[in-house]
Amino acid sequence: MERKWEGEGQTFRVVVIGGGTGLSVLLRGLKELPFFLTAIVTVADDGGSSGVLREEMKMPPPGDVRNVLLALADTEPLLEKVLQHRFVNGSGLAGHSLGNLLIAAMKEITGDFVLAVKELSKVLAVRGEVLPAANQAIVLKAELEDGTIVSGESLIPKSGKKITRVFLHPKDVKPLQEALEALKQADAIIVGPGSLYTSILPNLLVPGIVEMIRSSSALKIFICNVMTQRGETENYSAADHIQAIHDHVGSSLFQYVIVNNQQVDSSVLSRYVLEGAKPVAFDEERLWNFGYRVIADQFLKYHTHLRHDAGKLSKTIWEILLRHRK
Incomplete structure (x- = not known):
């Protein structure tokens, strides 16, 4: 039976910024809804x-x-x-x-x-459409806690040291105009999921991208990763993800934060030990202190890996947009 959605017939222009498997999983769910989708993708790989x-x-x-x-x-x-x-x-x-x-x-x-x-x-x-954040390759660099600079997106997670900040070379990279226009026209802008330092921030650091997000009248949503990532976000909580974005591009960027609060079975967690990954902790009080509206729910799905439940996540985004439009 074909699925019917409350508010069916309405169409929203949705821009998604992220990367990796997390973004692909989310888009597979979103494309089943009446959205015109634009995915903005990093070119720092x-x-x-x-x-x-x-x-x-x-x-x-x-x-x-x-x-x-x-x-x-x-x-x-x-x-x-x-x-x-x-x-x-x-x-x-x-x-x-x-x-x-x-x-x-x-x-x-x-x-x-x-x-x-x-x-x-x-x-x-x-x-929908797929747009690079810029029409040129970008070099991603990271400053580590000991002051060392690592150059290259693929090398950053291998350093074994905590990341203090990431930045782009060249500094004056030009954003893709079509990407800026998509952000300007969007009904919703979704940031995440994806590798925080090597997928999400490289997009946000392209000059003009964050400025356009701030000036857009769109609803802005951050989707937190469900698992930490070795070499990038080890021991990071949901609030730590938000803080890292604030440290790089400033605060008050979103209206909503979507985070998983589902417990993970120990038998599943044991499979992630070698990867150095564990569920991102839901530190509710710190999240609310940022001033964002927090939506926490059981968003996990497990086959061979823990992923977001794309159907449930997409339905949540759809309901937020309907409430916002009313």
Whole structure:
């Protein structure tokens, strides 16, 4: 039976800023609702296939863009599997995903990375649009607690030291105008989930992005990660995530914070010991002290990994938007 939603017939323009698996999971849920979706994706990745193509093709890294395109696409499962396939053999080919190579090919054909993503979006019947935060590759740098500077998104989590701050090079990177326009026109702007220092903040640090978020009349929502991440957010609570964003781009950026308060079975937690990850603690009082409206609920789903329950999370966002519009 086709699902019916309260308020069906209304359409919201929703911009989502994040990265990694968390963003893809969320978008798979949101695309089932009457939203026009825009995903703004970081171009700071410098590892693996993306890093090689970035260096050799002089293009923004395609990896995060590929994952988001597939999350929003109407594709057969087999086609998605093919595009996500990573070659294991071949001199120069091993390590590359077919989807990354396809984006690189389209970039050569069109002569422009953003146009390449738009054309590929048509081929994949993407619901919405996928935009890089900037139309150029960015180098992400981190200052660690001992004053050391680490250069490169892929190296930052490997330092083994607490991150004090991250920043971009070059400093005067130009934001993509289409991304700024999407933020301006949005009914809702959602930040997260995603790696805090290497996916979320690199987007927010692009000059003009946070300024446009602040000036937008959109409802602004932060979705906190469900698990900590080794090398980035070890022992971070939900409030620690918010504090890190405030430290980098200022406070009062959101109206709502969505956080998981579901307990995780010990048998599941034991599988994360080697990853150095654990559930993000819900420190309710500190969250409320930021002045945001806090929505806490059981948002977890477990198959092989703990993830957000995309359906429940999307329904929560839908209900917030309906209340806000009334």
